[in-house]
Amino acid sequence: MSLVVERLRLWCLAALIFFLPLSAWLVSVTGQELVGLGRNLLLGLLIILSIVRYRQFHRPNPSTWLALFFILLVLVSYWYRQDSVLQWLRGVRYLIEPLLLYVTLQLWPLTGSKQKLWQALAFVTALVVLGAVVEFVAPELLRTTIDSTGRGYLGQIHLASSLTRLQSTLAGPNALGLFLLVSLLLWPLWQKVIPKYLAITTGVFGLAAILLTFSRSSYTGFLFGGATLVTTGRQVLGKSARLLTVSFVALLVLIGALLIARPEELVRTASNTTRFEQYERVWEQRGEIGFWGRGAGAAGLVSVDRLDGGANYYTENSYLDAYEAVGLLAALAYLGFWICLVWSLLRAQTATTIAVGATALGLAVAGIFINHYTGQAAIWLTLLFAGVASGKASRVEERPVNPIATRVV
DSSP states (O other), rough: HHHHHHHHHHHHHHHHHHHHHGGHHHHHHHOOOGGGGGHHHHHHHHHHHHHHTTTGOOOOHHHHHHHHHHHHHHHHHGGOSSSSSSHHHHHHHHHHHHHEEEEEEESSOSSSSOHHHHHHHHHHHHHHHHHHHHHHHHHGEEEEEEEETSSSOOOOOEEEETTTTTTSSSSSSSHHHHHHHHHHHHHHHGGGSSOHHHHHHHHHHHHHHHHTTTOOHHHHHHHHHHHHHHHHHHHHOOOOOOOHHHHHHHHHHHHHHHHHOHHHHHHHHHHHHHHHHHHHHHHHHHHHTTTSSTTTTTSGGGTTOOOOOOOOOOOOOOOHHHHHHHHHHHHHHHHHHHHHHHHHHHHHSSSSHHHHHHHHHHHHHHTTTSSSSTTTTHHHHHHHHHHHHSSHHHHTOOSOSSSSOOOOO
């Protein structure tokens, strides 16, 4: 029975990995916003299957306690919210579900091989990169839809000055950039479980795709995470470390060349001005925000196109959005969660924890310049693999740094 439950948990996670980067496109194609609830159903099933294994409960680590504290404060915001109940529930869904995924996997670690998870990430990354190629050649193919008037239709063409920005199957260029940030930083792990030619092809075209998103936040997070991955993991990554170094330097050179040749595509003065205006607004309205915030659904990315028709309070900064939505204590808990998570993963000094830790750092840094809940796929996948890497059952499968031999959990 225990083996069956564990296998079902693994398949739940594999299905979630496949679904997340495709969910926005599926909503767009079908015209049915309810399709997006697929991730909720898979998460709910995973939690139920995990609780069944109550005897395998693992003691919470500091990042888990901070995640639970943040979740509690989000739920408590019901009593001082400025939004409708339905909008508040929408905010709760966005804010706490990725953290619940991490908490579940840390408290009830997976046992056995995780190779199917890495294979799922590899193939869905290849699929998204293929979508980016299709969009570049024939963009209208991906914009096919049953209902172009429905919520979630991806028909908008995004521009960086005069250049078109890729979004593939994700909900916009920033969402694609954040997803590729995560999947490419995890490349040293998933490239071992698929054919070499597919891994290299996907990596090369993935680098081109992230460049063509013109997502500055994704560039920044990717370079921070990449520098951490190469410097911290050079002993355990072996030959991959050299290839990664070349890739990161090449991308940095290309970004620099683009900045010199077409500065307007990256500088985007209007976007910068808007951000600074929002920072100033948050400071001026700090009394209105108060110590406890406006409510889970009243601020941040989820407040864009609100269900209750209320105002949009969106700063494009993950931590300021958390502060405005659920208050100062919650924002500090959220920031502390990312710091503890990155520190604990990098400190473990195995191939898996270093790669996942560098990925978490990259997403956390990108979150300073964009709300890293954008598109959902990036934050869900990061916390999924962080939960897998943080669990006690996973950690014992790898030895500490060994320059001769390492393996993927």
